[in-house]
Amino acid sequence: MGRDRAPRAVTRLLRAPVRGLHQGAMRLEGELAHYLTRVLRLEHGAALEVFDPEAKLEARAKLSLDGASVTLHVEALAPARVVARRTLCLLQGLPKGDKLDAIVRDATELGASRVVLVAAARSVVKLDPKRAEERRRRLLRIAEEAARQSGRGDVPTIEGPFAPRDAASRAPEGARFVLAPGTPHGLGDALLSELGHPDTPLTFAVGPEGGLAEDELRAFEDEGFLRVGLGPFVLRTETVAAAVLGAVRVLST
Numbered sequence: 001m002g003r004d005r006a007p008r009a010v011t012r013l014l015r016a017p018v019r020g021l022h023q024g025a026m027r028l029e030g031e032l033a034h035y036l037t038r039v040l041r042l043e044h045g046a047a048l049e050v051f052d053p054e055a056k057l058e059a060r061a062k063l064s065l066d067g068a069s070v071t072l073h074v075e076a077l078a079p080a081r082v083v084a085r086r087t088l089c090l091l092q093g094l095p096k097g098d099k100l101d102a103i104v105r106d107a108t109e110l111g112a113s114r115v116v117l118v119a120a121a122r123s124v125v126k127l128d129p130k131r132a133e134e135r136r137r138r139l140l141r142i143a144e145e146a147a148r149q150s151g152r153g154d155v156p157t158i159e160g161p162f163a164p165r166d167a168a169s170r171a172p173e174g175a176r177f178v179l180a181p182g183t184p185h186g187l188g189d190a191l192l193s194e195l196g197h198p199d200t201p202l203t204f205a206v207g208p209e210g211g212l213a214e215d216e217l218r219a220f221e222d223e224g225f226l227r228v229g230l231g232p233f234v235l236r237t238e239t240v241a242a243a244v245l246g247a248v249r250v251l252s253t
Contacts, residue, residue: 013049013060014040015151017144018072021052021059026072033070036063053144053155056080080153087174087201088248089114090156090241091167093208094123099238104139106238108146108155110245115139117160118167122210132161164216167205168223174201178220179240181211183229187244190226195251202248206240 016036018026028036036042044065050072051058057077064071090112092103100117107115117136119126127135136158143155160167168176175194177187194200205212205220212220217227230243 013047014042015049015051015148016040017053017148017155018050019052019054021050021055021057021074021077023059023074023077026074028070028072037065037070050074051080051147051153053147053153056083056154058153082151083154084111084113084152084156086111086113086198086248086252087172088112088245089116089171089201089203090245091116091118091171091203091205092241093118093120093206093212093237094125094127094161095208095237096124099236100135100139101142103238103241104142104156104158105146106242107245108143108152109150110242110249111152112156112245113154114172115143115156115158116162116167116170117158118164118205118207119161120164120208120216121213123208127161136160164212165219165223168220168225171203171205171223171225172201174203176203176205176220176223176225177228177244178205178212178217178225179207179244180217180227180229181234183227185226185228187228187230187247190228191247192251195248198252204241204244206237206244208237 042048042063046063048061049058050061056079058080059074059077061072061074064073088111090107092115094117104115139158147155194202205225221227
């Protein structure tokens, strides 16, 4: 009697985001060519999976290298298999340092469909329009990398920064929550009642370090946000975003 063979491990293809994806040969230059050949270290003839995070399409492809020329040979396109199923919006107060990078990375992996940056009164970071656009583009690249690693075929849109009232008015219609430490009304029961309606958009507003000021909290409430808390512990702003979006993901599974 022969021995049972162990199941073979499934080898996942390396994935890469490619905007403007189309079937056939695609000549690559600049950052994308560098990313495939220098960062991922793919060689001539390598098979990979490519996805267009904007069009929500994906395909298999092979890499062709001819000297300095880099070409993708893309097979038939198909709708991305893994995309955000629910409209899930995060309104995030601008934090200091590189915390925003981690927040966008977590939000992408946890299924957010929109990230709206909020220039709150207690935000230490102040961005002029030029710096804001540069930061937005950087965050979009971080979201694409998070999508690549997590198997997601789309990325959240990244908008702003806006003043709190303007950001609140941009939230989709649906269930809206603004997080504030010390609030007696907890998020748990309110969230559970909404998760039974998968078509209802969910929006969470999170302040920067120090939270949202009282007048900002009232501005959100004026736009239909329910003020809620996460229990007795005071969480860091990046922890709040991960905790809230993680709860949605776990309870929606």
